[in-house]
Amino acid sequence: MGNTTQKRLIRKLELELFLSQIKSQPSPKVGLEQYTVSEVVAANMLYIAAYTNGDIVDKSVLDLGCGTGRLALAASYLGAQFVVGVDIDKTSIITASYNSDKSRPKTRVQWVLADISAVTGNFDTVLQNPPFGVQKRAADRKFLEKALEVGNVVYSLHNHPCVDKQLIRQLKANPSGLVQVEPSPFIEKFVESHSGVVKAVYAMLMTIPRMFDFHIKMKHDFVVDLYLIKKQERRK
Numbered sequence: 001m002g003n004t005t006q007k008r009l010i011r012k013l014e015l016e017l018f019l020s021q022i023k024s025q026p027s028p029k030v031g032l033e034q035y036t037v038s039e040v041v042a043a044n045m046l047y048i049a050a051y052t053n054g055d056i057v058d059k060s061v062l063d064l065g066c067g068t069g070r071l072a073l074a075a076s077y078l079g080a081q082f083v084v085g086v087d088i089d090k091t092s093i094i095t096a097s098y099n100s101d102k103s104r105p106k107t108r109v110q111w112v113l114a115d116i117s118a119v120t121g122n123f124d125t126v127l128q129n130p131p132f133g134v135q136k137r138a139a140d141r142k143f144l145e146k147a148l149e150v151g152n153v154v155y156s157l158h159n160h161p162c163v164d165k166q167l168i169r170q171l172k173a174n175p176s177g178l179v180q181v182e183p184s185p186f187i188e189k190f191v192e193s194h195s196g197v198v199k200a201v202y203a204m205l206m207t208i209p210r211m212f213d214f215h216i217k218m219k220h221d222f223v224v225d226l227y228l229i230k231k232q233e234r235r236k
């Protein structure tokens with residue numbers, strides 16, 4: 001899994017291959033909703049951030065709730081200036097550190113074992129796949145709040161608000177695996193009340209292996225929405 005500072009355009013398949021070599025959570029804790037983002041969703045997210053919007057290459061990037069480091073390491077692979085990954089869970093940070101030793105990123109990647117509430121500073125871009133709040137209600141709100149406090153641009157994954165069979169069919173038929181959808185009115189309002197504005201929302205199909213006792217099937221499919229959020233300039 002050798003890495004060099006990537007300033008050339010990386011193909012999405014190459015990025016997926018890189019991501020597939022990043023070890024996922026060995027003993028996921030249900031209370032922290034520790035599922036690892038799929039390669040396909042992570043690659044789409046990073047691709048939009050890096051190449052559609054220019055928010056990764058040479059930028060300072062923060063991965064909130066980094067888990068085993070997939071989003072952070074992919075940002076470094078694409079040429080972020082430096083990356084910080086933060087997680088409250090010791091096993092996640094140990095695994096992220098193992099993953100970065102193995103992938104030998106050329107840009108600086110720092111892992112921090114902490115609650116996200118301890119994070120301060122200012123970052124060009126925040127990437128996050130927060131707990132959706134299935135186990136602990138509104139767990140994703142705390143992440144949005146912190147991301148908007150310390151980041152200029154935020155890429156945040158959220159559960160799609162309902163099971164929409166037509167959308168699932170559309171996603172399966174679409175080679176890019178992305179469909180632009182409307183934001184949830186609740187998230188949109190929440191973002192606006194924290195000085196942000198939702199610029200776009202992309203639905204994607206996330207497939208993860210069976211991880212928890214309540215997963216009945218060997219594979220678990222669900223729709224996630226990627227929110228692209230910008231911090232609004234303060235009026236003078």
Ligand SMILES: C[S@@+](CC[C@H](N)C(=O)[O-])C[C@H]1O[C@@H](n2cnc3c(N)ncnc32)[C@H](O)[C@@H]1O
Pocket residue numbers: 032033034035036037064065066067068069070071086087088089092114115116117128129130131132
């Ligand atoms: C859905 S997982 C995503 C992991 C990783 N970002 C990925 O996409 O593969 C959410 C992560 O947030 C972490 N987490 C939950 N609450 C946290 C908190 N208050 N502070 C820091 N990390 C937290 C969990 O330990 C878990 O690793």
